[in-house]
Amino acid sequence: MLPVWNTLLKQAETRPQISELFDQNSTRVRDFSAEACGLYFDYSKTAITSETLNGLLALAVNVPAARKAMFAGEKINTTEGRAVLHTALRAPDNAVIMSDGADVMPELRATRARMQTFANDIRTGRIKGQGGPITDVVNIGIGGSDLGPAMASAALAPFHDGPRTHFVSNVDGAHIADTLKTLDATTTLVLVASKTFTTIETMTNAETARAWMAKTVTDTGAQFAAISTSEEKAAAMGIASERVFGFEDWVGGRYSVWGPIGLSLMLAIGPDNFDAFLAGAAELDEHFQTAKPAQNLPILLALVGLWNQKACGYASRAVLPYDQRLEKLPAYLQQLEMESNGKPVAKDGSPLPLGSGPVVWGTPGTNGQHAYFQLLHQGTEIVPAEFLVAMRGHEPDLTHHHALLVANCLAQSQALMLGRSLDDAREIAAKLGFEGAELEAQAAQRTFAGNRPSTTLAYEQLTPAMLGKIIALYEHRVFVEGVILGINSFDQFGVELGKEKATALLPVLEGASDGGLDSSTATLAARFRKVNKA
Numbered sequence: 001m002l003p004v005w006n007t008l009l010k011q012a013e014t015r016p017q018i019s020e021l022f023d024q025n026s027t028r029v030r031d032f033s034a035e036a037c038g039l040y041f042d043y044s045k046t047a048i049t050s051e052t053l054n055g056l057l058a059l060a061v062n063v064p065a066a067r068k069a070m071f072a073g074e075k076i077n078t079t080e081g082r083a084v085l086h087t088a089l090r091a092p093d094n095a096v097i098m099s100d101g102a103d104v105m106p107e108l109r110a111t112r113a114r115m116q117t118f119a120n121d122i123r124t125g126r127i128k129g130q131g132g133p134i135t136d137v138v139n140i141g142i143g144g145s146d147l148g149p150a151m152a153s154a155a156l157a158p159f160h161d162g163p164r165t166h167f168v169s170n171v172d173g174a175h176i177a178d179t180l181k182t183l184d185a186t187t188t189l190v191l192v193a194s195k196t197f198t199t200i201e202t203m204t205n206a207e208t209a210r211a212w213m214a215k216t217v218t219d220t221g222a223q224f225a226a227i228s229t230s231e232e233k234a235a236a237m238g239i240a241s242e243r244v245f246g247f248e249d250w251v252g253g254r255y256s257v258w259g260p261i262g263l264s265l266m267l268a269i270g271p272d273n274f275d276a277f278l279a280g281a282a283e284l285d286e287h288f289q290t291a292k293p294a295q296n297l298p299i300l301l302a303l304v305g306l307w308n309q310k311a312c313g314y315a316s317r318a319v320l321p322y323d324q325r326l327e328k329l330p331a332y333l334q335q336l337e338m339e340s341n342g343k344p345v346a347k348d349g350s351p352l353p354l355g356s357g358p359v360v361w362g363t364p365g366t367n368g369q370h371a372y373f374q375l376l377h378q379g380t381e382i383v384p385a386e387f388l389v390a391m392r393g394h395e396p397d398l399t400h401h402h403a404l405l406v407a408n409c410l411a412q413s414q415a416l417m418l419g420r421s422l423d424d425a426r427e428i429a430a431k432l433g434f435e436g437a438e439l440e441a442q443a444a445q446r447t448f449a450g451n452r453p454s455t456t457l458a459y460e461q462l463t464p465a466m467l468g469k470i471i472a473l474y475e476h477r478v479f480v481e482g483v484i485l486g487i488n489s490f491d492q493f494g495v496e497l498g499k500e501k502a503t504a505l506l507p508v509l510e511g512a513s514d515g516g517l518d519s520s521t522a523t524l525a526a527r528f529r530k531v532n533k534a
Contacts, residue, residue, distance in 0.1 A: 002353060004055055004059055005310070005354065008056065008311045011051065011311070012311035012312050015047040016049075017047075017451050018045055018047055018417050018453065019451070021049065028044050029042065029044045031044075032044040032046075037287050037297070038466060039297060039469060039470070040456075040457070040459070041297055041301065042455060043455045045413055045417045045456075046308070046384075046453040046454070046455065047312065047453060052307065053303075056304075057293050059303065060302075060303065060483075063480055067288070067289065070084050071087060071097075071289060073088075073097055073100075073104070077488060077491060078488055079491045079493075080491055082250050083099045083100075084252070084490050085248070085250045085251065086251050086252065087285050089256075089258035089278070090279070090281040090282045090468070093105075099250065104248070108259070111259070114242075115245060115266055116266070118225070118263075119162075119263070119266045119267050119270070120271065122162070122163065122189065123267065123270065129186050129187045129188065129189065129223050130186040130218060131184060131185075132186070134187055134189045134223075135163055135184065136163055136164045136166060136183050136184070136187065136188045137163045137188070137190075138167075138168060138179060138183070138188060138189070138190045138209065139166070139168070140176075140191065140192050140206050140209060141193030141227075141261070142171075142202050143254065143335060143495070144252065144253030144254035144256050144257070145227070145253055146167055147254070147332045147335050148254070148256060148257030148262070149193075149261060149263075149265050150169075151326075151329055151331070152262065152265050152467060152471075153268055154327060155323075155328070155329070155462060156277075156462075156463075156464055157325055158325075158394040159269040159273050159463075160269060161268075161270060163189070165264050165265075165267065166179050166183070167264075169201070169205075170201070171205065176208050180212050185212060185215065185216045185217055188213070188223060189223055189224075189225065189267075190206070190209050190210075190224045190225070191225050191227060191263060192206045192224060192226050192227065192237070192239075194226075194227070194228055195227075195229055195246075195247070195249075195253070196228070196233075197226065197233035198230075198233070200499070200503070206237070219238070220238055221239050221240065222238075224237060224238065224243070225239060225243040225244070225263070226239045226243065226245070227245050227261055228245075231244045245260035245263060247259045247260050252490055254336050255475060258277075262274065265277070269464065273464045274464070276463070276465045276468070277464040277468040278468060279465055279468065280466060281468035281471060282472075283465075283469060284298075284468070284469045284472035284473055285476075288472075297473055298479070298480055299480050301474075301480075302477045302480035302484070303480075304455055305317065305384075305477070305481060306485075309357075314358075314381075314382050315358060316383055317360055317384045317386060318376065318385045319333055320364070320365050320368060320385055320386060320388070320409075321362075321364050321387075321388040322364065322366070322387060322389040322390075323462055326462070330361060330363060332471075333360050334361065336475065336478055337358070337360045338357065338359070338360055339492050339495065340478045340492075341356055341478060341485065341489055342356050342494065343488070344356065346485075346486035347487070352486060354485055355485075357487075362386075365405070365408060365412065366405065369408065373412065377416065377448055377452070378449075382453075383452075384453045384454065385412070385413065385416060385453070385455075386455050386457070387413055387454060387455065388457045388459075389405075389457075389458055389459075390460065390462050391406070391460050392461045393405075393461070394461070409456070410456075413454040416452035416453075416454050417450055417452065417454065418450050419450020419452075420447055420448040420450070421447070422443060422447045425442075425443040425444070425445075425446035425447045428446055429443045457473075508525050509525055511529060
């Protein structure tokens with residue numbers, strides 16, 4: 001693998017201007033794009049040549065075997081000895097998927113059927129709150145138990161026809177206080193999403209929600225449900241077993257929106273639309289397993305990202321959905337990518353020869369244009385941009401808005417590539433009346449280097465099925481990157497260290513001895529105790 005990388009690194013050192021590649025090849029867009037499952041992926045505005053693409057595709061030589069092992073239920077999460085079967089959550093009903101010698105699908109189907117019954121009962125009013133039909137659902141979770149359903153719920157707002165959904169994740173009391181203060185406890189359902197029912201942030205917020213509800217609701221357990229494997233701990237909170245929806249340890253938190261963690265989404269959009277969401281993801285799964293590498297969307301997306309980060313040296317990538325309802329997608333992808341591939345060692349414990357995955361960030365367009373696009377266009381650090389855009393919106397009376405949105409998306413990717421020459425900037429400065437040295441200074445400020453790479457993922461409209469495809473696409477992209485880098489993408493030990501330290505520090509903040517702490521932490525803890533008289 002390293003010889004291929006060395007060749008790619010040499011190619012990156014002499015890579016041509018992106019705009020020159022278009023001048024040299026009239027069919028470049030056709031040659032460097034792919035389409036499947038209603039998704040059109042254009043990566044022509046990168047410095048990838050045919051020679052580069054062939055080298056990148058050679059990196060994916062181990063992907064087919066790793067992919068087969070994942071879908072077959074083998075324990076590819078080697079550090080924790082677990083299978084990785086989130087794809088089973090969206091598999092067709094007739095699928096047979098084996099893990100540890102047993103078909104996992106009957107239990108998954110039974111759990112989904114229970115979710116559907118519960119969702120329909122809430123949505124139709126057969127299950128009520130003390131004050132009447134449920135009007136609001138509060139999902140309490142953190143990490144994947146929050147980011148997935150919160151993102152998907154916002155994305156599919158046009159399909160909401162059930163109770164309003166709210167999401168609480170931060171242990172900062174402001175989050176739950178601001179959420180609950182506008183709600184009627186007697187018509188609110190609380191979902192507590194914690195696999196073990198021990199996640200400290202989630203359980204702290206859950207107890208606060210229960211205390212809030214107890215002020216007006218006689219039986220709080222009747223307006224709670226649990227997404228957890230611990231019926232015993234849920235029962236201690238008064239939640240009946242029929243309202244506990246569990247999932248297996250081979251479903252990682254950041255991959256869990258397809259199952260019980262997605263219950264809040266099912267309540268909002270209904271079981272039929274939730275099924276469409278799953279079906280869209282399953283269609284992308286099929287594409288990932290069967291398409292040739294040169295036309296395989298997850299593989300191509302991964303290879304472009306690796307080229308930009310590893311070969312070209314661009315340390316971060318900006319995810320830019322020109323779709324307001326995908327506002328939470330960059331944060332969702334931050335966790336998916338950075339928790340999965342932010343690792344220091346390979347599966348065998350050896351140091352990574354190529355390093356870990358990139359920093360991922362972003363916000364929706366056009367807001368970002370008035371914030372950090374200045375840096376994207378003229379900053380000294382180049383940040384590859386990944387645009388997402390729907391060709392059609394959901395507001396038939398606002399088609400001009402959508403045309404303007406798409407125009408901005410296409411213009412930004414074009415401007416990042418082409419830039420503006422110094423001569424053109426001089427002409428602009430001269431028309432503004434500048435002369436001499438001042439003209440040169442003004443022209444320098446108005447010059448854009450261009451040659452900034454971007455990709456565009458286009459689709460017709462953001463529907464439940466399309467959202468399923470987009471999320472599955474990015475899941476598999478992260479998987480492919482992890483395989484090529486040699487990373488176990490399915491553990492997250494980096495998350496645990498901070499939790500351990502926080503648990504140990506809480507007694508110190510409440511007045512226990514701070515002996516053994518470093519002087520900085522001890523001083524800050526003392527300031528807290530002083531302010532709070534602990």
